[in-house]
Structures are given as C-alpha cells and as structure tokens.
Amino acid sequence: MTMTTIRGEPFHVQVDGDAGAPALLLSNSLGTNLSMWDPQVAEWTRHFRVVRYDSRGHGRSTAPDTPYSIAMLADDALAILDALGIGKAHWCGLSKGGMVGQWLATHHGGRFDKVVLANTGAYMGPPENWETRLRNVRENGMAVMVQPTLERWFSPAFRERDTATIARVSEMLATTPPLGYANCCAAIRDMDQRGTIQAIRNPVLVIIGKVDPATPPEAGHFIADTVPGAQRVELDAAHLSNLEQPAAFTKAVLDFLKS
Template sequence: MPIETIRGEPFNIRFDGAEDAPVLMLSNSLGTDLHMWDPQIPEWTKQFRVLRYDSRGHGKSTAPDQPYSLAELADDAIGIMDHFGLDKVHWCGVSMGGMVGQWLATHAPRRLHRVVLANTSARMGPPDLWNGRIRNVRANGMGPLVQPTLERWFSPGFRERDGKTVEAVSAMLTTTPPLGYAGCCAAIRDMDQREAISAIVLPVLVIVGALDPATPPAVGQQIADSIHGAELVTLDAAHLSNLEQPEAFGRAVLDFLNT
C-alpha cells in the first residue's frame, strides 16, 4: 500500500488478509518498523485483516524534529482507524506499541475490542536515562545504539542461533530516523500510566518475556494486576518476544482473541 496521508502527515501503512475479516491492528516497538510482525502474518491473516503501520518517527512514516507525547502516538492510531472507516479493532503492541495500547484502552476504549500488551511497561524511568539517550542519538545518530539494544532485545542463545532475525532488526534500528527516535524517547520518558490503567475494562492479555531485561516479568505482572481480569502469559524470550518465540507468541495471541 502507498504512503497514506493521515491528518496531513505521511504514514506507511499495510493491510494483509481478507477485507471482510475482523481487523487486528499492530503497533511496533521503539526502533523497529511494521516488518517486526512478519513472522506472525501468515497465521494471523487466516482469521484477521491485519493492519500494521510504521509508528510516528519510524520507518517511512512522518518523523518531525520535536518531542512526541504518548497521547500523540495514540492519536495517530485513531487517525489511521478513522481514515479507513474502522470503528473498532483488536490491538496488539510490543513495548512502545503496548504503551500506546494502554493509552487507547484507558482513553478510547470504544475503539477497541480485545487488547494485547506485550513486553511493555506503564512507566519507563528514570527520565535521565531517556534524556541521555536523546542527547546521544541527536549527536551521534543511531549507530552507537544498535549493538547495546540488540543485546537487551534478544537473549544470548537466540543471538547465536538466529543471526538472520537479529540482522533484520539491526537494519531496522540503523535506518530508524534519529530525530524520530528521539521524539519517541521523549514520549516514553514522560509517560506514567500506572494509576490510569486500573480503569481499563476491556479484555486484556499481557505477554512477558522471562528473559526480558528492558521490561522484566515483574513489570508485566504489575500491569496485569492493575487491570481487572487481565490474563498473563510468560514466554521464554527477551524483549522482542514475538521474534524470539514467534510460534508461541502467535498462538497466545490467537487463543486470546478467539476466547
């Protein structure tokens, strides 16, 4: 699909699956793009029309040089839904995409059916960490961030046995617009949804990675404990669990959506 203009800004958006199927909307992590979902598409499109997009600041989407907010990232998702006439969707987001999912489930629940929040957090402090990362990427580009990020995102064993996937993610990180990355870092820095998510009444699945140093299992457990009725699934993976355990992740999401 060509670049779509959403509320005056360009977004890279892709649909897969039958046009009459229920829509499952996917939101990528910080530093990746819509291709992070490639392993799940063949199975998920058997039941769903999958809508994925490059988040603001990422891939081929708009990347203005300014701090973004989580509300702005969520409004982008709503703008995409509105553009295609989608009243409600299922939602699945990893890391930053899960943060956007929390915001939507709290502030725009009528737009969502069921919600998957994977390898994410309601609060990602301290601010100094994000301020340092913003300064670094603005001064030096994405290059210095790539290797440390890959080491957080994938377990050592996975990095050894699946170099192809690691290299694909390395390429996503390397080509992420530095100013867009910095803008999203500001959104994460300023986010605190710990109290707000207790108001969520939608069906929610929280997925955590047992080996995840970025959003450890206890962080996902806190989200699940805060949302009445939320389910929790733990996978043998680090931060990008949909890539480290693609089959198990895909099954967990389908089982939840078909409940």
C-alpha cells in the same frame, strides 16, 4: 506497501487479509517498523484483517523534530483506523506499542475489542536514562544504539542461533530516523500510566518475556495485576518475544483473540 496521508502527515500503512474480517491493529516497538510483525502475519490474516503501520518517527512514516507524547502516538493510531473506515479493532502492541495500547484502552476503550500488551510497561523511569539516550542519538545518530539494543532485546543464545533475524532487526534499528527515535524516547520518558490503567475495561492479555531486561517481568506483572481481569502469558524470551518465540507468541495472541 502503502503511503497514506493521516492528518496531513505521511504514514506507511499495510493491510493484509479479508476486508470483511475483524480488524487487528499492530503497533511496533521503539526502533523497529511494521516488518517486525512478519512472522505473525501469515497466521493472523487467516482470521483477521491485519493492519500494520510504521509508528510516528519510525520506518517510512512521518518523523518531525517536534515533541511527541504517548497521547499523540495514540491519536495517530485512531486516525489510521478512521482513514480505513474501521470503527472498532483488536489491538496488539509490543514495547512502545504496548504503551500506546494502554493509553488507547484507558481513554478510547470503545474503539477496541481485545487488547494485547506485549513486553511493555506502564512507567519506564527514571527519566534521566531516557534523556541520556535521546541526547546520545541526537548527537551521534542511530549507529551507537544498534549493538547495545540488540543485547537487551534478545537472549545470548538466540543472538547466536538466529543470525538472520538479528541482521534484520539491526537494519531496522540502523535505519530508524534519529530525530523520530529521540522524540519517541521523550514520549516514553514523560509517560506514567501506573495510576490510570486500572480504568481499562477491555479484555487484556499481557505477554511477558521471562528474561526481558528492557521491560522486566515485574513491569508486565504490574500491568496484569492492575488491569481488572487481565490475563498473562510468560514466554522464554527477552524483549522482542514475537521474534524470539514466534510460534508461541502467534498462538498466545490468536488463542486470546479467538476465545
């Protein structure tokens, strides 16, 4: 676990794997932190230098109460690569991390090789829904978000079957800085990449949860249909598919990156 100063702000960054291996940068979802990738790291570090970080507003990273944007979150990722001396990397982002990945592939595609966009969308309207959510968090803290979020993120059967994972994710949600969460909600509220992602030229894999109510399958299909040459994989999972179907998710990403 390493705290790194990025453009004058603290970020929690963790690097695993051979320093000489190709880099793979992972970006967490809204309301989680870099530990959401724990089930994947052991396998992926056999092939890649895996870089994880707590996104702005999350975990132990900076969480100022200032306006955020998807472009700002993308700039954070680029600055982390720069700080580590990494010129080019693969990308894997889930939900909010996938939104950041779309921006990066659209505007900074030369910094990345292959791009995985998991359980995500190019537009997450209507804006009023996000405004209601961020106001709720600002007024009442993260406790009000935990149970409804878990119900969106995991299928009922998984919530009953894997209580340990549910407990870990519940803790991540509960300890996310409320102001950081709210400002990330605002960034998602203001995002619309539907008209720009057709410019992406990186190889892209879109991972879709078949029973995902947060970013429904049609959101993933839109991205896969819009990005030229994009591949898609559908998993029997809800929103956090890397946790609900860890083996299938790990293999799908590895097969794509190694192909």
